[in-house]
Amino acid sequence: MAEHNNLYQRAIYYDVIFDRDVSREVEFLKAVYRQIVGRELQSVLDLACGPGYHARAFGKQGYRSVGLDLRPEMIEFAKDRADEVGAVVDWVAADMTNFRLDEPVDFAFCMFDSMDCLTANEQIINHFRAMSDNLTPHGLYLVDLNHPATCSITVYDPFCYAGQRDGISAEIRWADTPPTIDMVAGVAHTMLEMRVKDHGKELVITDQAQERLLTPPELQLLADLSGTLEVVGWYGDFDLSQPFSSSPASRRMIVIFQKRSQ
Ligand SMILES: C[S@@+](CC[C@H](N)C(=O)[O-])C[C@H]1O[C@@H](n2cnc3c(N)ncnc32)[C@H](O)[C@@H]1O
Secondary structure (H helix, E strand, C coil): CCCCHHHHCCHHHHHHHHCCCCHHHHHHHHHHHHHHHCCCCCEEEEECCCCCHHHHHHHHCCCEEEEEECCHHHHHHHHHHHHHCCCCCEEEECECCECCCCCCEEEEEECCCHHHHCCCHHHHHHHHHHHHHCEEEEEEEEEEEECCCCECCCCECCEEEEEEECCEEEEEEECCCCCEEECCCCEEEEEEEEEEEECCEEEEEEEEEEEECCCHHHHHHHHHHHCCEEEEEEECCCCCCCCCCCCCCCCEEEEEEEECCC
């Protein structure tokens, strides 16, 4: 999804469009942790959490839960929403390439294509190192990305999402104009437009972003180069029985890293 500054400073509009039920993803995270690590999950970190859907769901269920986002506006919004439903979450405004939690967590995840804002290899390696420093022994890190069949350096489908709530309606369109792709860096330069009607007021917000379009071997190599994480699993959906493959049933590219033993 990349670093769309104009969008992410308007947390309420992001939430009107993207608020969703994440219970299936939360159940998958618990199950995959149990399967790989062999014990019950106790603590989580929702990285680039935006309005904090996953952090809030875990907090509500009594897990030790942390939500981290670069944008203080998102963190403030996420905290208010969690407080409204009595979910206990630690909220942190920080850069995911350089952060230190008070205590390490068992399982961190970066959902909804949010890692694509890290465009340079060096940034990704720094991010993996920071991630590993904040994991408990044998801890896991899951990254959820668009499937390369819909988003890669040779294919970039336009996306449109819309929502409405409490007198606000909002629609966001990505890549109506095809993005410019730097084939060597593996980076798309993408335009987006958000149209909002907020209690009679109309707004059009345009933005552009750089998005890294990673391939599976690159993810593997960058983890190896970090010296701190290793790839332990691939899935094509939030379903233990769905492998990552070229079949249409494999909707997402979900990779799971594990902290290396020292
Ligand atoms: C797609 S949105 C949020 C996704 C959210 N996890 C969800 O499931 O809807 C991506 C988020 O990444 C955040 N972000 C961008 N760059 C970041 C960075 N370097 N460190 C931490 N958060 C970042 C943005 O502020 C934005 O809230």
